Amino acid sequence: MGALFSVPFSLFYHNPTFRPFVSEQGDGVTLPAWQTRKAETEVSRRHLQAFRRRQSRRDGVGAGCHLHVAVCVDGEASSSRVPRSRIYIARDREDAAIRLYNDYFAESPVFPDKYFNRRFRMSRELFLRIVEGISIFNSAVIPDYFIYFLERPDATGRQSLTILQKCTSAIRQMEYGTTPDLFDEYIKIGEKTVALCLENFCQCVFHLFARQYLRKPTAEDIARLYNFHAQKHGLPGMLGSIDCSNNDINVLNFSPLFNTIKDGTASPSPFEVNGRRYKRGYYLGDGIYP
Template sequence: MTLIDSDSDEKFEIARQLVLEGEGSSSRGSSKNARRFIRRDRLQAHQNLFHDYFTDPPIYHHKYFRKKFRMSRPLFLHIQAAIEAYEPYFVQRRDSSGRLGFSSLQKITTALRMLACGVTADFMDEYLKIGETTALRSLKMFVKAVVSIFSEECLRKPNNDDIVRLLAVGKKRGFPGMLGSIDCMHWKWKNCPTARHGMYFGHIHEPIIILEAMTFYDLWIWHAFLRLPKSHNDINVLDRSFIFSDLVQGRTPTVNYTINDHNYAIGYYFANGIYPQWATFVKTISAPQGNKKKYFAAAQESARKDVEHAFGVLQA
């Protein structure tokens, strides 16, 4: 990640600033209306970022990295290498004036901070020396590249290998045949159009949209249905989503397990009490009586916390 800058960058900058000021005074009649040029030291910003997080050892260790990027450094570097190889926008080049452009580390860091921390587009300018327009473009290009590169691996239903792994983990946790947990959460729609406020208003008097998700213990969300307003409940959302369309049409994954000497060929999911009495749902026992039922209810509720954990990570 070593960068080499040109000694002539200063001359290019002076010439570029003069051109910009000249254009402003000639085309608009006054230099006051010209776009003011800010000399950002991109190279120094990259070096600061590199020494802070990517040298060995870095100034900020892995706990600070995870806090700032919401992921480990090896995962960040894996994503960065894949995106840089896929999308030429993230390959560092010189601009028309000869200045060395932003590095992929700067662009991807800006995009991730906006996604993970919710900062504004111009928030990283003072640290990474990247303007608002470039930050927004980096975010859009980053999202498109991630979807194109990783969608077949992450944004999909479980395949046969995944089913085997999920069943093995479920059996180890005491629930053979368990494939995950399903639930809904209310999500504040910050940028809801004014015309739709009435439909999406919730009990907190703010627009709310419902997310239905299917998750497992490792925070893998392999089903997400985000569309319906707060006026719906979990059953209404279930009726409108396509999570069990394959089950209705008989295209279920191959699942074979035995419980109490009975063989089963359909996996099941943990759900809360509002969900219907379907064979594919295993709900807790309300007001359990006896040690056996109390133990089952506690184990089921403990394992169903997987989906609550995933929702907490998304909200954070």
């Protein structure tokens, strides 16, 4: 078995011992196929290890070029490669932050409210309320998921992503159900960072609003919902709606929404339609399937 190493060509270029074994092919530099079986005898393992330690020292002609050396043992060449380092992408996140602000959050934004409501699936006022709640949160012990949204310089002195960028990426992941890197081109956030945004955003929202909005409705809440939907939509007894096109029935099966009805502990919430009395209200389902 053998191993395949990738080393900077410049380290070979100035060493006359190895220059006869170098041939140029296109943009890269590789060993000729007929010489690969001589690699182990001509290029010792000691030199290869030294070259790998000095990969960062690329100089002169051939900087950026690589020499792929196949080391053969017992006459068999290996196809495995040494993993390359992660590719750096120069994202202009500062320019993206300005564009995002001007598009949706400026005093006279590029896109009016109807576009914001459609693309964020909520009003601008609600979104900014969530952002403000995260940004001004204060406590004797601040959880890490709130600290994540602080705007501060990174290790290189460059300003971090804004809280608007992070919250926008989290909201759009949830509303569209897409891959994390879909909005990289617009918001300029990498895939791993976007995943962290979503995770920390959900924990912040739960911390801030669970007690008020994720509790069980009281009798007063139910009466208010009945009255609202009856006046707004002409649907008496309606508690809410469920969009099953994005959150399908498989997800709904894991929801605790109907647990109290199943176990018989739901609060009584009767209503009447056309002279007929019903025990409990209902939810409308959109896009559901059997």
